[in-house]
Amino acid sequence: MKRIDCLFERVSSVGVAVALLFMAMGLSVIGITVLPVIGLVLALPVFVAAGFFLFSPSSKECAL
Numbered sequence: 001m002k003r004i005d006c007l008f009e010r011v012s013s014v015g016v017a018v019a020l021l022f023m024a025m026g027l028s029v030i031g032i033t034v035l036p037v038i039g040l041v042l043a044l045p046v047f048v049a050a051g052f053f054l055f056s057p058s059s060k061e062c063a064l
Contacts (some may be wrong), residue, residue: 021059
């Protein structure tokens, strides 16, 4: 695999993580202000998914 492909893989993974973090923060704000229990319960899995994408290992071709 080319090195540039590994860069695109990492950038896309970080991009998805950042988008999920913004969604989770929005759900947290809604959870705190409008629906305290339901909003925070919905925000928690989104935070976990963002962490997974942020710290996920690269593919075997891109690993050092």
